[in-house]
Amino acid sequence: MTKDVEMAARNGGGGAYYDAPAPYYGGGAGGGEDVDDDGKPRRTGTVWTASAHIITAVIGSGVLSLAWATAQLGWLVGPVTLMIFAIITYYTSGLLADCYRAGDPATGKRNYTYMDAVAAYLGGWQVWTCGVFQYVNLVGTAIGYTITASISAAAVHKANCFHKNGHDADCGVYDTVYMVVFGIVQIFFSQLPNFSDLSWLSILAAVMSFSYSTIAVGLSLARTISGRTGKTTLTGVEVGVDVTSAQKIWLALQALGNIAFAYSYSMILIEIQDTVKSPPAENKTMKKATLLGVSTTTAFYMLCGCLGYAAFGNAAPGNMLTGFGFYEPYWLIDFANVCIVVHLVGAYQVFCQPIFAAVETFAAKRWPNSGFITREHPVLTSGKSGRTRFSVNMFRMTWRTAFVVVSTVLAIVMPFFNDILGFLGAVGFWPLTVYYPVEMYIRQRRIHKYTSRWVALQTLSFLCFLVSLAAAVASIEGVSESLKHYVPFKTKS
Template identity: 70%
Template sequence: MGGGRPRFGAMELEHPLATLPRVRGDRDDDGKERRSGTVWTATAHIITAVIGSGVLSLAWAMAQLGWVTGPVTLVLFAVITLYTCGLLADCYRVGDPVTGKRNYTYTEAVKSNLGGWYVWFCGFCQYANMFGTGIGYTITASISAAAINKSNCFHWHGHDADCSQNTSAFIIGFGVVQVVFSQLPNFHKLWWLSIIAAVMSFCYSIIAVGLSLAQTISGPLGKTTLTGTQVGVDVDSAQKVWMAFQALGNVAFAYSYAIILIEIQDTLRSPPAENETMRRATSMGISVTTSFYMLCGCLGYSAFGNAASGNILTGFGFYEPFWLVDFANACIVVHLVGGFQVFCQPLFAAVEGAAAACCPGSTREYGAARLNVFRIVWRTAFVAVITLLAILMPFFNSILGILGSIAFWPLTVFFPVEMYIRQRQVRRFSAKWAALQSLSFVCFLVTVAACAASVQGVLDSLKTYVPFKTRS
């Protein structure tokens, strides 16, 4: 953790990328080991950070938006993310971009450039994103685990067999695994978890693209339209509006990368100035991921049309080869078992740091196993709450839409814009100030609409869902 022992609510959050080993040698200007990252390593980090479970919902999002709005939406989100991440890269150092004081985390950048209530708002957004991501990962991993059973069932008993599964049991199983992993001390220091997660995410993403391409070539193809799902045929007019906005939230989730940009930038060597390298890496990384998203979204839509499932690997548009579908879903489970800890360990450390500052004896460890009563109780309770909420709301697309909303406007647009205005002293009501604020306001409206639609999706699903009984 940067900046000493943090206080709960305004602490510095450390991402596992910040623990990647650096080449020993001379010291950098801040006294730390000389950073060795290049534009290529930063690009690799960006690609592995962006491509993940969000790719699974893009075919469904395309089905809600259609051939015109769908690709345009992907490009617009890419352009906005590219621009605002460029602004954020300029905030790595305070003042001079070459010799200014470094900010090691996103929160520290907000504190250095804005301060005050902005720091607390940033902390809230990060905690909400981490907590929500825990729920989202639990749901996604459990659906994929259930899909493995369904895939085998369909293969052996035919595609018309009743192979529905109760996902609640898989959610509980995932929760038990996370309770055990959460007790491992220094789990967040195991930087190789990011490598495993990256390999797994590439595997299932490439399989999704490959299967979609094979289905598109071999047919039969689903019905596609310029505007996506049709009112009066697939959905009614209210559903069309709600699901289109929910699709925007799903696309926003696929581009949630800004939260770890500062940590990636802190691995770069200089000269050249870190912000210059980071801008180049962001351009390359976003270009690659957007091209990949286009392939996955467009091929998935062309294969299944307006009936594309919410999760392309668990909706069973693909039945064969069943072993490949099984492998892809197994990759998702492995990715998210580690990914859950990657996101939650910084939150664990922050709460325990606050507890240690308040009551020094509360985090005392005992014996060779380093048992800690507070850690056992608090982390188990946290995972239990996550598991319970996942059981009550196991709705993949709606939860992704909510997560995308939480992360997109505040962390990708609002803070980068505000920090850039403050750092560059952009004059109030000038043309540049008005353009930046207009961008932020429009993105805010999109976020509100996507969040409202996703919440509406959850409420609609709850009308027919019964925990432990409803099968999917």
């Protein structure tokens, strides 16, 4: 740990799990640097860096399943659902951004993490339930991204194989080896100490996400213009033709979970906001970044979902770029899948850094005199100033490596793309995107019970709860069905 962590541990500030010190979210410690109002190194994030983090987090593997999700819901419900989720996400993200500081959004005490904010406004058991939802979702997202990256890496091999041997060739390849390689890459990137060190990786990942989303849109548009399209309907897949009535219900609910997952980033919003400089007030910057990020991703989502459905119809694959509705040009399919892998390397880190910070902060406070936990070993230093640019901490190296190994093994054991995405979206959407922001906003603004505004907010929360519950049940049913035909470590793309 750095000196700031050791000082925080000795001073005993904050809660055990939710007082993340500056090195993780606000920049590295440096001798004579300017400091912010909390005594930590001055934050340097802007609307653009925050937007890059958001786009990196939001436009992920979820975008690739939107054509399939639209196919389950149809032309009428599909696009409307995408817009509704976008509006809800933008609105509740604004409520959450106001909670970065306790009390006055411009001058109140900073909340460094999502759990900090919940502790400041709600307290008690809600802090721990928030922690469970947040960190289970973050771990699940890491697993989901490992699965997706391996499928995309395998798709490069398959695209070349189909081009060489024809579309009917057996080009299946085991995903396990690609998951292992992705895990090894993440072990190295996980040694970056904090969020501010990830700005360059997030910007690169955001560029990659734009690239493969644009390719998916372009290929779908070309296929639609050529007239080689599948059958589409107002209500999506047809009962008695494509699916049974029971399957229609389950798949429609799974589609809602997939859409919810595609918009999920609220669990790291506060952590992203803690990288933003002020003035202006952080909540104002974050709201602009949220508007830019959510509107950009929604535009891509509408294009990917609608054009993908138009191209493939009710037979849309679960993953647009790896389900091989597109075979040619094979080099473009290769490039798109490489972009996905590069993007997910960055997205994995964006979602895992809060987990790393929480565990390391707790450990530093619990064992402040342990050299294994607190001592930093400089690796790279600046010549003139002698300032440490990169250092190795044995606890950080050991625990982060163990985390990546475990998440990789879990991905290998349960490689069910759409079912996993739907479950993660369902579990995380209501509590983290809606419930806690609404409850904290009510507490912050002292909105009285049974007033029209209170009723409206609680109605929104309750309706989102029902959607999340239904989607979670459907996704569990999907996973149970997949398990009936699953052989561990033998999954092929």
